[in-house]
Amino acid sequence: MDSDNRAGTRLADRAEDGPTAPDGTPGTPGAPATPGTPARWQYLLDDGLDPAGRIPVHAVRASVPPADRTGTPGARRPNPRHGRPLPGPAPAPADAPAPGLPPLGAGRRPAGRALLSWLEDTRAPRLCRIAGSSGSGRTHLLTWLAAACPPDHPRPGRRVHALLDAEGLTVRSATARLADLLGLAAGEPAELLEALQDGTPRTVVVTDLDRAGGPRLPDLPERLARELLVPLLSVPWLLLVVEAADGPAAEALTAAAPTGAVLDLDQPQWTDPAKYAAWCAGLPGHPVDPAATHPSPGLAQLAARTPGAAPDPALPPAERAAALAGAWWAAVPDAERAALAALAGAEGPVSTALWATLPGADARSVAAAADLLPPPPMADRWRLRPEQLADLVTADSPPVDHAATMWEVAGGIPVRPDGGPDLAASDPERLALLLRHASAGDPASPMLDEVDLLLHAEPAAVTAAFQYAEDSGLPTTPLAAAWHRAAPDRAATARPADRAAVLHAHLTGRHDAAAAHCAELARQAETRWRAVWQHLPADGPCAATPGLGPSAGHLLLVDGDGLHLADPATGRLRDDRPEPLHAPHPRALTATPFGGALLLDASGALRSLTVRGAEGVPDGALAALDACTAVAAHEDVMVFGRPDGLTTYSEVSTGTAHRPEHPLHEGPVTALDVAPADGGVLVASGGEDGRVWTWMPGRPPLPAPVDQRPWPVTAVALAGTPAGLLLAAAWSDGLLRLRRWGERHHGADIRLGAAVRTLSVTPDGLVVAALPGSVLALTLAG
Template sequence: MTATRWARPAAGREPAGAALLAWLADPSAPGLCVVAGGPGCGKSALLAWLVGHGTRAGTGRERAVHAFAPLAGMGVRGAVWTLADQLGLVVRGPRDLLARLGADRRPVTVVLPDLHAAADPGALAELVLTLGAHDHVRLVVETRSGTDVHRQLADSRAAVMDLDEPRWTDEARRRSWHAPTASPDPQPPAMVVELDDPAALCGADPWQVTAAFEADQDEHGGLRAAWLRAGQSLCREQGSAERALVLLTALGDGADPRLRPELARLAAGADWHLKWSRIRGDMTPPWPGPVFAMTTAGLPAGQALLADHVGVPRTVRTTDGTPVGRLPQLPGPPVAFGVLTDSTLLALDHQGLLSERTLPGAVRPTGIAALLDDGPTPAQRLTDTLRTHFARSPGTALCATPGVVAVGAADGTVHSFTPGTPDEPARTAALHTGPVTALAALDLPVGDDGQTLPLLYSAGSDGQVRAWAPHTDPQPTSVAERTCPVTALTAAHTARGLVLAVAWADGLVEFRLLDDGETRHLWPGTAVHALALTAPGSLLMGTDDRLLCLRPR
């Protein structure tokens, strides 16, 4: 691909622009470049030139800008959420961002204008220095000369470009350049937000609300905790009704009881209705813990099975999230569940190993029937077949219906087994580049005699959702595709027809009504690990700190 041509920086700043590009291309250069100077010297214009070209399609890897956050008036969390959005991440705060960037060694270039005008410049400077400690992260930071943060960063062995120095300007080009005179370093107007008023919060500038909540330690009836819990979503561009809905999904049961009905009223125009939520710390009913696997398929009506980070399966009522019971702890935290028709629970863990449990209420043969049929049941034979399969190829995903059991692998293949004929070889299809991350299945009726054919949906780290009926070839095009991995998937027959729901690694959840092609979107402001559908058509979402049940309007 031909490299994208860059225009010259304005006001004779070609020497400064050339130096920035040389710094980006030099692997031995310091990871932090500080662009300094006095008011009105053109710092912001230079960084705007760098960001404008560095974010264009076709820009070479060495000159690419992956994220930028104008820091004027912004606090630490606002900056972190802005960067995370652009990097395709979902984070709660600075610690999460640092951990995610530390674990992913791909080169990242971040541009941060107006550090000196931030709501908390010192704390953001500390974040910059911590980010700069990663050798694969490059940072360009603008700050006014002579400020405390300028001295703090300049003393850190950073590369410093002071635009007040003549060497960074081509004087002849500067004299020939004509442009309107810009006011020096404009500051955002001060805003006073009523932090106790849900309507004011949902209609105000979300970055200034975030900065205000960071500076004010009062809980404001529970609004502060809810805002900081879901803030990455709340700071997205959206209407006040959608913002009220997200804030409502993050409100704990210890909040001022007047807030919930008020937020529900404000959210009446959103695409979703919150039926109930269970938040970390809730007591009535209790929060069930982090949710890393969940299903409603194969369970009694009105129940969902979920498991936490230590592998304890629990059942809850889908009407309100109240606990029903729990099963013995699994050997490891599960990534997926499948329930067979004899109430055998199959659980696949992070290491690709299979465990089984028996759900309460399972019917077992007794008396003469038990004596006459003492061999392995079809479910037991299927489980043995799966164990043999996983011994050769550890699994990454699992799903089950009465008509099919499917498993995914790290090489992008999906293998389907027929429960009624467990000894038959698996059918296999290569559906993804990279690991399969989630599977879902439907049994589709094919006549009036009760016969069905299975339809599988698979999702991968390649960001694709594929459809495959194991008796035919996979569909050649993906059902859905984005530039980030899929984290959860579910499909079911509901009162609203066939539904497919998808959760992506950047925090987006999609609800697809397959019969009419309608799609709803939600950004809950946290990573979604598990999804499940109820028979009436509500969607359960499991996260680190929330279990949500929402119904599309």
């Protein structure tokens, strides 16, 4: 395996000096990237580390985010794990059997061992690219790697945390899916980079990068590499394994990580000849000469479907594939050619049933044509492969009539009693193919305004159609904007009712008809929550909290324009000129008993804000506060969270302080709220450990947390409402959970497309959730 695509040397044999961070210490790459590439984070490292190599979390002193849209430099964020190595796993018993590896056929054991060695080599580069011609088995190898290295593998060096199939994805859909796989929430690469600053070591595997976007978006592989994967390479505790043949996408990765490892499966040393020959002998169909197809499993599979195939072993794999594809196509009977041409025109994998409905195909010809093809990597997901075969069939077939194909596909959609198409009763794959061909024929297709189609089609096809319209120069519609903010390319929004509810939230106040339609569908599905209003600023991240003292009855709302006063019931701003404020990454916002507010940003800085002339805290009070990771206040009470898991409760009028005897959280407190309850004051806290606790000063805490999930808590809120005490909690994976006190199983689990930054509950029972780019007010039904 090479660590430099050009020199062919191993990373361990070279030691290039990396760039330096702003304070002169060695840092990971952070220089301005090419146009269109998000600015990278910089990391301040301990001395003596190779910025291009593996960097332990405890060796990172701090991180510096890129400048914001105004050009203001990001504030340095100290790494709380600096100098504190992560504890290793408990040693396995001496008599415990070693974890086995799943089978890896076609003689690919040498390639598998090389990948495992790279994964465990602490001196290896953070990028490994899997190269090779189409059919060389790149995707199969990486699928095997993910199966062999689950996230809970007893050996920390053999853990794969996400396997992302990039076929058909855009930058947005790939970002949303990757975040979902990692237990995070993000719709844009910058949001994912922000979420990955938690210091958690992760290994990400990306397959089929060269098939991203599809034929309508041929530059998507390079864009996905440049806009998402290249920024990920700057994260020192993240490893990246990417399947990409030589081309623009691979060049973008190599330019960003020139010392990255390359495993080229066309090189014969990565395939055991004897085991490859034995594997070829077991292929059904015609006999295969292993010497003529070595080392490509795809060529062998195609040769087994081609009578008399004898490609010249002296030719490069790509030329052998082209010659073999020509021989295969020449042997295909005329009766099956139309079905294969229809498959090529589908522009993506399709099931057998859907293939049979395409123009020129039927059940008989599809069954016969399928017998001529190598078996698909995924059951019943057919496409022509290797790519030389697909190119040949496409070139030798009439151009795709997208309009005719669209109507043919539409003919398979069930019909409602009133004669209209029943999109809800159709399968998502058919609707995705319908949309794909409608968009190919017209980027501004009216189908992109058909809400039911967006709710029931495969989400990646919808995102790609919106991307094609955007790249064609068309203006972004309210539906497209809401779709992007909802980021529905995740498993959690597979149910159309859940998709309808979150789209309704992001359409509220922007597209009344579509919002009402989504709301009705969500209501029919008995979704237990609904959106009431939405604040969508022109710029900047958001935070919100109910006012206290002189601002009581108002909502304090921070966005890119500054600090506003808003109506909690409607979200309407009550001031024409907000208080000037620059808050690039707000972590917590709370009104204070003094009439002002406190803002805690992601760097750990606590700022006092003036509201209508009232200060957040008296002069000098902030200097008396030590490290603070969360803050909340109510009437005469202020509560502060600390990095050690402790919470301090202070009464302003008396100066009395309380804190639980022992820390309730393992690690920092990340979220707080406080509210009157049961004749006293109830404190709710969330932590990096994923736990949500409630306690009252002077009383022992409950024996167990009220909620717990395996992701850090990002926000909590509680308040008395007409229906009782309401507790809201949000986690870094994007889940927002609403529960009335004592109703464990009758609340709502909500995903709004991004992680919630701040939460508050109004006396009327509205839950106000601030996302990175908007504020939503929700209510719990029933």
